Amino acid sequence: MTAVTSPGGEAGAAAPAATRLVQRVHWSDRVAHVWLVAIALLLLAFLAAPLAAILMQAFEGKDREFVGLSNFIAYARTPALLSSLWNSVWVSMAVTAITIPVAFVFAYGLTRSCMPWKPLFRGISLIPLLAPSLLSAISLIYWFGNQGIAKGFMQALGIQQIYGAPGIVLAECFAVFPHALMILITALSLADARLYEAAAAMGTSRVRKFFTITLPGAKYGLLSAALVTFTLVMTDFGIPKVIGGNFNVLATDVFKLVIGQQDFAKGSVVALLLLLPAVFTFAVDHYVSRRQTAMLTARAVPYKALPSKGFDRIMLLCCSVIALLMLAMLGMAIFASFASFWPYNLTPSLRHYVLGLVDGEVGEGFINSLKMAGGSALFGTLLVFFGAYLLDKTKGAPLLRGPVKMLAMLPMAVPGLVLGLGYIFFFNAPGNPLHGLYQTTALLTLCTIIHFYTTGHLTAVTALKSLDSEFEAVSASLKVPWFRTFWRVTLPICTPAMVDIARYFFVNAMTTISAVVFLYSPETKVASIAILNLDEAGEIGAAAAMAVMIAAISAVATGVFMLLARWVDRRTQAWRGPR
Amino acid sequence: MRMSDLFRLSAVAGTVLFASLGFAQKTTLTVYTALETDQLKAYEQGFYKAHPDVEIKWVRDSTGVVTAKLLAEKANPVADAVMGVAASSLALLDKQGMLEPYAPAGLGAILPQYKDKKSPPAWFGMDVWGATICFNAVEAAKKNIPKPETWKDLTKPVYKGQIVMPNPASSGTGFFDVTAWLTLFGDDGGKGGGWQFMNGLHENIAQYTHSGSKPCNMAASGEFVLGISFEYRGNSNKAKGAPIDLVFPKEGLGWDLEAFAIHKGTKKLDAAKKLADWASSKDAMALYGKNFAITAVPGMAPPLPNVPADYESRLVKMDFAWAAENRERILAEWTKRYDGKTEKR
Numbered sequence: 052m053t054a055v056t057s058p059g060g061e062a063g064a065a066a067p068a069a070t071r072l073v074q075r076v077h078w079s080d081r082v083a084h085v086w087l088v089a090i091a092l093l094l095l096a097f098l099a100a101p102l103a104a105i106l107m108q109a110f111e112g113k114d115r116e117f118v119g120l121s122n123f124i125a126y127a128r129t130p131a132l133l134s135s136l137w138n139s140v141w142v143s144m145a146v147t148a149i150t151i152p153v154a155f156v157f158a159y160g161l162t163r164s165c166m167p168w169k170p171l172f173r174g175i176s177l178i179p180l181l182a183p184s185l186l187s188a189i190s191l192i193y194w195f196g197n198q199g200i201a202k203g204f205m206q207a208l209g210i211q212q213i214y215g216a217p218g219i220v221l222a223e224c225f226a227v228f229p230h231a232l233m234i235l236i237t238a239l240s241l242a243d244a245r246l247y248e249a250a251a252a253m254g255t256s257r258v259r260k261f262f263t264i265t266l267p268g269a270k271y272g273l274l275s276a277a278l279v280t281f282t283l284v285m286t287d288f289g290i291p292k293v294i295g296g297n298f299n300v301l302a303t304d305v306f307k308l309v310i311g312q313q314d315f316a317k318g319s320v321v322a323l324l325l326l327l328p329a330v331f332t333f334a335v336d337h338y339v340s341r342r343q344t345a346m347l348t349a350r351a352v353p354y355k356a357l358p359s360k361g362f363d364r365i366m367l368l369c370c371s372v373i374a375l376l377m378l379a380m381l382g383m384a385i386f387a388s389f390a391s392f393w394p395y396n397l398t399p400s401l402r403h404y405v406l407g408l409v410d411g412e413v414g415e416g417f418i419n420s421l422k423m424a425g426g427s428a429l430f431g432t433l434l435v436f437f438g439a440y441l442l443d444k445t446k447g448a449p450l451l452r453g454p455v456k457m458l459a460m461l462p463m464a465v466p467g468l469v470l471g472l473g474y475i476f477f478f479n480a481p482g483n484p485l486h487g488l489y490q491t492t493a494l495l496t497l498c499t500i501i502h503f504y505t506t507g508h509l510t511a512v513t514a515l516k517s518l519d520s521e522f523e524a525v526s527a528s529l530k531v532p533w534f535r536t537f538w539r540v541t542l543p544i545c546t547p548a549m550v551d552i553a554r555y556f557f558v559n560a561m562t563t564i565s566a567v568v569f570l571y572s573p574e575t576k577v578a579s580i581a582i583l584n585l586d587e588a589g590e591i592g593a594a595a596a597m598a599v600m601i602a603a604i605s606a607v608a609t610g611v612f613m614l615l616a617r618w619v620d621r622r623t624q625a626w627r628g629p630r
Numbered sequence: 631m632r633m634s635d636l637f638r639l640s641a642v643a644g645t646v647l648f649a650s651l652g653f654a655q656k657t658t659l660t661v662y663t664a665l666e667t668d669q670l671k672a673y674e675q676g677f678y679k680a681h682p683d684v685e686i687k688w689v690r691d692s693t694g695v696v697t698a699k700l701l702a703e704k705a706n707p708v709a710d711a712v713m714g715v716a717a718s719s720l721a722l723l724d725k726q727g728m729l730e731p732y733a734p735a736g737l738g739a740i741l742p743q744y745k746d747k748k749s750p751p752a753w754f755g756m757d758v759w760g761a762t763i764c765f766n767a768v769e770a771a772k773k774n775i776p777k778p779e780t781w782k783d784l785t786k787p788v789y790k791g792q793i794v795m796p797n798p799a800s801s802g803t804g805f806f807d808v809t810a811w812l813t814l815f816g817d818d819g820g821k822g823g824g825w826q827f828m829n830g831l832h833e834n835i836a837q838y839t840h841s842g843s844k845p846c847n848m849a850a851s852g853e854f855v856l857g858i859s860f861e862y863r864g865n866s867n868k869a870k871g872a873p874i875d876l877v878f879p880k881e882g883l884g885w886d887l888e889a890f891a892i893h894k895g896t897k898k899l900d901a902a903k904k905l906a907d908w909a910s911s912k913d914a915m916a917l918y919g920k921n922f923a924i925t926a927v928p929g930m931a932p933p934l935p936n937v938p939a940d941y942e943s944r945l946v947k948m949d950f951a952w953a954a955e956n957r958e959r960i961l962a963e964w965t966k967r968y969d970g971k972t973e974k975r
Contacts, residue, residue: 129965395768
């Protein structure tokens, strides 16, 4: 039997019968449910279960007996908590307040202007993703540290030293910029030109168009970007650890408790606290996504920016300034990697590269890194995009949707080291049927996909949200199974977003440290971990050199992805062009 | 016909399997370690020379990460042995019943203060790493700052904002500094001279770092003038060309051991014992002595440049049991005093 889709007219004519006219589930919807269950199981096994394995310890005492809330109470009594909590919150808010407008301007320039060199700018904007966060910390110290070149400039601005809140804010703004940008570009690049044409016909000013059409249309993307930024800063510990000085935040508290004191119970308490922003994000996302109407209806005409000399120049200037700041960050790290012994002997040498590759054994790490990054990009993109599609565009199984959505939002709030330890507790447990995965590249890859799931998910959802669900409705009434619509319509429209997501997974996998540091074995050791060890041993130059090499490899990969994007664009996005 | 094909195939497969087993006769030992990579290579070669039948798979990371990893894997251990990890960490693992007591061949020669008190011991020391101040002479000259001789010197106003030390809540090195000061100057439940000293020191501290190496690295690159760190890091930075002097304060130095232990429940106990025997041998001690001035077996280390002759006598009498028992109280007190109110201008 096939489904009965009720056309409105008929139902209206036969009012009494309509109450009994139950919309039957199409067999293909069942297929969607099966897939949704599969994704739910995957998220349960690789996210929820490992997290539970460690976070349950928040309720356990020294001998792993149940102690109720006493760990929470003990932690709440420590005076450090309030100051860490407050520090975390205000720094995250400050970074969000700075990053979102800047990223928005950049995204606006890339999507809505006709400024030249757009691909170049897009490439430069990815720099923070290309290298481990250690690189930005090293270069900030070389710029503004006590021996820094621009220290005087910073002090003239009234900032005494880079260590502490100023350093954290600066480095985090740099680090989260590409995350926010990716979501904002997706939000801004899908727009209905008819709205703008209508507005132009009525003589609406550019400013008014911006506030009445552009901004409301990008609302969902803006909010997602802001929440992602806030949560990422809350949970990042790499940057505060290196440049935070004595400025305590919750994420460094987790580090102190877990790594410094091996107190998993109290560490779990703090990690649970860090999950709160994600829960909040989920609630807001739920609320907003109900109100978001699709920008791109089935009848939409894609928006295409028209050249406008003055406006394009302003955008070019803004983007250039931002791009220059990014390049300054990378440039200093490159300089540091060649200086013999900073700051006392600045003659250029290749010493650090030799040391890193030969003694530091980073060379073989690169191979493992590439494997892991390739795997994350391929499987991560498929998983994330398909998952987002099933959540957003298929119907039924409401009980499943809420939890899966929640699980998709969770990873960004989980500090990597908590996820990593959770993986040990869960996958190394005797009797776990998945134990065979322990210490394999497959598990490292899965862990990385899960760790970076949320930004990918939000990008996919943002892309999907701007597509009218009429596409699905029409295909349903034509009795076309959803997967054909997915394959024929949705996927081609969304391929640019997918390439973005794949690239995002790839470069993040190249640089991630916090979770994988607990999971690698000698055979699967990745380059980013070797870099951390070099820094620990005081080989800052070698660490910078290897970070630059990772950035270079990631840059090449990014170039490949960009070519791919261009090819895909030409194949699938022709409909956006002038007819 | 088909059956015979199947037979032939399985015969070939069996031969291949057998041959590969023949090649894989070496026992592979998984050893968790916090040793430096360059040290590892030398120790590994030394061990292979004595026992070519055992192959070591090193899992290397900082002490904190290695300890956390071992504890997390407690339910289903991966490591067969632990080498070059802090004795204080191994004492912690021992308390959890995770170590296999074993008296290695060379145990007799190891000084009593450098091994576990039990018999047979759960762990034994390889070498000592002690507190050292890395003093950047170039930056000090620029700022007209004198070289300190004692811990108490560090509380003088001239050092304000110039000192970096590891946070005892994050780093084992930081913790033994604190316990040493409490041992030297008095604890007295928070009222003793040790705390008075730290009150004064806190006034001059620019930063508490999350790693024990970091302070010396910072001093080496001129970020700060003084870094309270440990001997090996000081020597290695100086060897790289950093303009630092090493200061070993006269009152006494905190220290810990790089130590060895066999993990309980290892399936390769024989190979692990071989490694333990080698690690306690004079050959191994001679290798440790190239990096560290004090080895667990006395007289094995040639005098290192930059390290005073009476270094060993400057080490404080460390009571590891006392430090472990009081750890939580000390850290709570320390955190309350110095960590909460850190951001002061």
